Amino acid sequence: MLKPYVCVACEKVIIAKDDVASLIGLFNKIMIAIPKDTEIPKNAVAPNQWAIFSSWDCEPGDELKEYLICTQVLYPDQTQFMEIVKGKVNVQPNKRSQVNTGVNGFPIGQFGKYTIRVWIEENQQTVAGPIEFKIELEAAKQE
Secondary structure (H helix, E strand, O other): OOEEEEEEEEEEEEEOOOOOEEEEEEOOEEEEEEEOOOOOOOOOEEEEEEEEEEEEEOOOOHHHOOOEEEEEEEOOOOOEOOOOEEEEOOOOOOOOEEEEEEEEEEEOOOOEEEEEEEEEEEOOEEEEEEEEEEEEEEEEEEO
């Protein structure tokens, strides 16, 4: 059974040829500057690419199973930002599995804490997680 080692949000993930991941710009709080008296639509999205990176420890036999990693992003009001992203987890014997889920655009329509939720499924059943963490979005009003 896969067990979580790390799960974080960052600006970029670089995976070297030797499978070592470099996580660039880890974040848990984002500040944006908006002009005074500007109203932002609730569904506004900034055109920034970012990533949710997770790493999983495996047990003997896990490489024979088909695991899917599922990633969900929720607005502060707990509505869903994007469709749940699902992808196959590449499990190799005696090796930690790494998954880099790229996200196109960051939601900026609601200020507060966004929830990132990641879990592992096998045969459409949750077998690991969910892991949840928050990313806070704050605005600084400019004159």
